[in-house]
Amino acid sequence: MAQLKLRYYPDPVLKQKAKKITIVDGSVRKLAQDMLDTMYKSDGVGLAAPQIGVSKRLMVIDVSSEDEPAKPIVFINPEIIEQDGEMVGQEGCLSFPDVFFEVKRYSRVVVRFQNLKGQTLKLTAENNLLCRAIQHEIDHLDGQLFIEKAVSQLKCDLEMTKAGLIDGDADALSRELSQQSSQVAAATEGETIKLKSDKKEHILK
Numbered sequence: 001m002a003q004l005k006l007r008y009y010p011d012p013v014l015k016q017k018a019k020k021i022t023i024v025d026g027s028v029r030k031l032a033q034d035m036l037d038t039m040y041k042s043d044g045v046g047l048a049a050p051q052i053g054v055s056k057r058l059m060v061i062d063v064s065s066e067d068e069p070a071k072p073i074v075f076i077n078p079e080i081i082e083q084d085g086e087m088v089g090q091e092g093c094l095s096f097p098d099v100f101f102e103v104k105r106y107s108r109v110v111v112r113f114q115n116l117k118g119q120t121l122k123l124t125a126e127n128n129l130l131c132r133a134i135q136h137e138i139d140h141l142d143g144q145l146f147i148e149k150a151v152s153q154l155k156c157d158l159e160m161t162k163a164g165l166i167d168g169d170a171d172a173l174s175r176e177l178s179q180q181s182s183q184v185a186a187a188t189e190g191e192t193i194k195l196k197s198d199k200k201e202h203i204l205k
Ligand SMILES: [Zn+2]
Pocket: 092, 093, 094, 095, 136, 140
């Protein structure tokens, strides 16, 4: 059992587009096993190779709960071949400790990938954590991070500031966010909202 070193934001490897795996050999199988060990040790549900500093199209996911037997899935060269609908839910990322916010994703995806035997498989995931995890991890292989897909940029900035990943004034962001939520609440009650021009940008994002 080997635990690999996790790469954290803003490590440049996280922004690189990962390379296709051409041969599924013993080294890929070992890497996948080490990634699973690392993911379980870190209490994650998914891990992509760039997150341990390897820019290859390999990712692992296990969405089983603690009282269930482990159900690891290894995806080699995964590709989404069908996608539709939408769902919004909370996401975190092992490369962003203590950062959580809502992200919008497709509610149904069909993914084609190779397994550790080199066989090509197709998997459909709909309205569940697996569906969300597949999209989050494939984004990692394309150098895309969940901070680029936050439903509320303000909430994302606040979480990033609190975690010490970006510079900012957490108290000011917090105040702005609560002001925004009360304006949104007022709007849903059918009242007219008057926005200060400097707040407009955040509301419209
Ligand atoms: Zn992630």
